[in-house]
Amino acid sequence: MGTYTLRTRICDLLGIEYPILLAGMGPTAGGGRGSAATAELVAAVSNAGGLGVLGGAGFAPDALRAEIRRIREMTDKPFGVDLLFPSNAVRPVEAAQGGDPRALIPPEYWEIVKRLKEQFGLPDVRAERPRELRTWRVEDQVEVVLEERVPVLASGLGNPAPFVPRCHELGIKVIALVGNTKNARRVAQGGVDIIVAQGTEAGGHTGRVGTMALVPQVVDAVAPIPVVAAGGIADGRGVAAALALGAEGVWCGTVFLATYEANLYDWQKQRILQATEEDTIVTRLYSGKTMRNITNPLAEAWEALGVKALPMGLQGLLVADLVASARAAGKDELLMNAAGQAAGMITRLRPAREVVEDLVRGAVEVLTHRLPAAVRAEAPAGA
Template structure:
């Protein structure tokens, strides 16, 4: 599965795997794809350094990348406390009431919430980059709009390509104007933040809009057949995130999350603002239902919602409160029915791709197949 982009990056297959787990990222690159480590959870630079050291030691010299969450617009002089102060009391009460209804225990004294708003703020992302550029990363992806111009320039100096996610052709064109190298077209069916337009429509629209920039298709891809479909739509590669969550190398927050992922069907996700304040696809739970219920207070805008629910989500995860326990994941979750190694998943992708090519050639009446 070779495109101009995969050749340029020196990988065997045009399969890009986004993951928050170093062991998964390294295994994807070792398998012949391109592993991209999500940096958003690294609020301490030393933690990122430790994990990049690990990746570097386990990647067998293969290329890999980093995904940051960096807003294009700088918010000057706003602290986490300033943001905290903007949250209405009624919303705080709703969180407490919902947790109480399900008997969710409190964290121990001094125990920190696992998720901090700071991971989403520019200065933290810049700290991550200061660490990351000491490593030979070949791709810097930004999950939240175009990265700032100086970051793009710095990446290019370091010989890294820059990618940005887009849910519409309009956003993709803005990214192109920002000087990036690759657009990740993220369809409605994808896990995490998504727009309304499905991959089947979005991918070729973005390909046309940013030509000649290469486009990676994201959303709904969990098999080689789906990869073949995305490439037929004009993508130069596929960007997979959800599929790795049930890999044996993944360090998912709790066994209960893994169980829920393995049991979920394609109809068991919802695009909800409950997690961050922007629509993000995730497992549908009684927690997302509570936020999406018109009878409730509704969600707050980003970044308030994320800050509001951070401690609650940590408690729900820690105590594995099943009805409330969720995770971002795409509609492809219906295909994630067993725990397998990254290599086994990868072999399945490349085999399925070849089968799809055989099939399409038979349909086209092409000889030699």
């Protein structure tokens, strides 16, 4: 890419060339292809000078270890693993205490699933191995990250504080995502190294506060801990704006979904390319937590019911049969396609390296040419 320079202290902290971080995006489309950010995308971003982050939440421990080693076969640069540490989640297998985990779900919710299947003409298919019925725990995944000495552990949801001391003993940096200042202060007290302030514009699990309002408030709340901005950032203008808000880097997901390396179905990538900024919906349908997706009829139908979602774990188990039925019927348009409002800015598939280069080049051009040419700014003498 030539001699473009864009550095903040994030670069020194993580050992990377540019403050561009790949969001550790997990399973989508009902888990049919696994995580969106797998080894190929992670390595491509790291090799381009950013920080690739694996969407590790959907991997069983042995599979996670294998994927980490695949990354190391493709890059010798720093990378991270993103896991989920949700509060108030239910582990159905444990909660059932040897009984049928599905019995934990109230009958009226199964009736809703039945009605939705009828509404969309879906066969009555039962999910064979829902992720929610796994027997391993996030602690087992963390153990793999520690044993493999992954340079960075990221928490895409929840507070990773219990694991920070062991990470730091091994030289592993810890990143935590937050959607408000309350949680930013909480993870800061837990000793994390970097905080990602993610605005509601972001795809996947997201909060209620916009990026423009959230980032400076988190920056002020947790100083001197460095903050990275996320949500709606898909080009160099967004990177420059994030830096102006006090962030020291960006955490980007949606823009990397439209790359050759992203582990999505072709139909998912095409829908992202076709989407406008208004073609997303925030729903609790798929996980019980608020999640932004490309709008689809099933999510709209669920939201129209006005039903309270079940806790995370149970909601996913409830919907697993519904998703399996949609997949069996070949109705891709009903499946989850997590993406943010920045989808409207994305018009073509590209290599991940090109995305990183464009983010850096665009930011440098804004900071060194476009702003100075468009804005005259002078401080009074002595200020």
